[in-house]
Amino acid sequence: MNIGQAAKASGVSAKMIRYYEETGLVMPAERSDKGYRIYSDKDVHTLRFIRRARDLGFTVEGIAELLALWRDRGRHSADVKQMAMGHVAALRRKIIELEEMAATLQTLADCCAGDDRPDCPILMDLAAGADGPAKMPHRFGPLAETKV
16 A cells, blocks of 8 residues: 555554654655555554554654564563553653643633733743742732742
């Protein structure tokens, strides 16, 4: 099948298939006499594996490791489980970070009057940048003075 058909069958875009070939995640497809890529059912199966791993949030490097384990019939399932559990831990850390970000933004939004005035604690916090969170004037809520 051609790259468009392989993309449709695997759920991986043609652009990503080419990227995975360029990065060595998958072996380059065979070529027809006219230079078109030709994909087998085995290639599509590998692309589906990659797509599922991406859906679970694995990095390209992680997927390469998983593919190596998948292809190694002498692998130990403990190695695969260790990778999966490491990824679970990373996802849980990311969830905590996202929840903290959402809470911070919610607090800032709660402090913002959202009216016609130009004062905005959200923008003040963003403007504080590397100096840390902006301290908002008392009139915006329980936070201290502005640091801009």
